[in-house]
Structure formats: C-alpha cells, structure tokens
Amino acid sequence: EPMPEETAGGVSWMGRSVLQGCYADLQQYRTGLRWANRILERKQSPVYAMEGLGDMMANDEEEVVRKRLEMLDLSRNLLNTTAIDKNDEFTIENLGLDGVQATIEEFKVSLASSARMPMTILYGVSPSGMSGQGEGDLQAYYTVVTHYQRRTLMSPMERFVTVLWAQRALKAKEPD
Helix, strand or coil, X not given: CCCCHHHHCCCCCCCXXXXXXXXXXXXXXXXXXXXXXXXXXXXXXXXXXXXXXXXXXXXXXXXXHHHHHHHHHHHHHHHCCCCCCCCCXXXXXXXXXXXXXXXXXXXHHHHHHHHCCCHHHHCCCCCCCCCCCCHXXXXXXXXXXXXXXXXXXXXXXXXXXXXXXXXXXXXXXXXX
C-alpha cells in the first residue's frame, strides 16, 4: 500500500505489494502442513526385535536380514497379520502429535495477519470466542476494503476514465 509522500522518504518497503509481505508467512504455513503430513505418515512406527540380528550383521548376512524384513512386511500387507519367529518381538510404537495442531494454527494466524484478512474469510473457519458469530470480523474487513477502495483506488480510476473518455476516436456519450 502506498505511503504518504511526506513519510515515504527512506522507507525500504514503500510501494511493496501486500503479497510480498505475506509471502514468507505463506511459505512457512505451507512447510508446516508438509511437515505435519510427514509426521502423520510416521505416526505409527513398527519395531521388529529380531533375535540374532547383531550376529547376522557381523557375519555379513545382510541379505538374510533383508529377506526376513521383506517377509514380515509382506505378511503385514497381504494378511493384515504379523508372522515372526518364536524368540522375536514385534511392536508398533505410536508417536504423539502434541503441539502439531497448535503450531499450524499459529502459522494460520501469522498468515492472516500479514494478509490483513480475518481467519473467517481467509480460511472459511467459524469464529471462536465470546462473540462466535463472526459479524465483527466481516464488518471490520468490509470497512477496510471500502476504505482502501475509496482512498487508494478511486482517484486513479477516475483519472483513467477521464483519459479514456477524452479520446477523439471514442464516439460515445460520456457517462455521468
């Protein structure tokens, strides 16, 4: 958004697009969603405690280990069961998701702030809190947009229309 001329001197971000201002927040939000997806993919981690694994690895029997793991994985995929040796153990570790949702929410708030838009409009979420209808958010946003239209856009548009209707080749009656 343009700055008034008397305050614009030396301001490094003068005339910068609002999109440039929220680009970093948008990238951060996108990265957060990507990492949250990765966390979900690894939420459950199978652990196969194979008896004699250390000895097999020391004796260069990696191929035997690989084949046992492939058989274990194949039995889990095909039969939805797990077949293991009598002395082996198989468990699934369930990793927590603590803090992931809160972190993503903070990224959303940051992006909405830099985009100067209420979260109810930017994300289409229902408002929460004491006045949970969202009329205040919508009214404030519409007021900001109207103010921007009148203060920033009206004058250039009027100049453009004046120049457009001043063209000699245009054979139309100038509108009110």
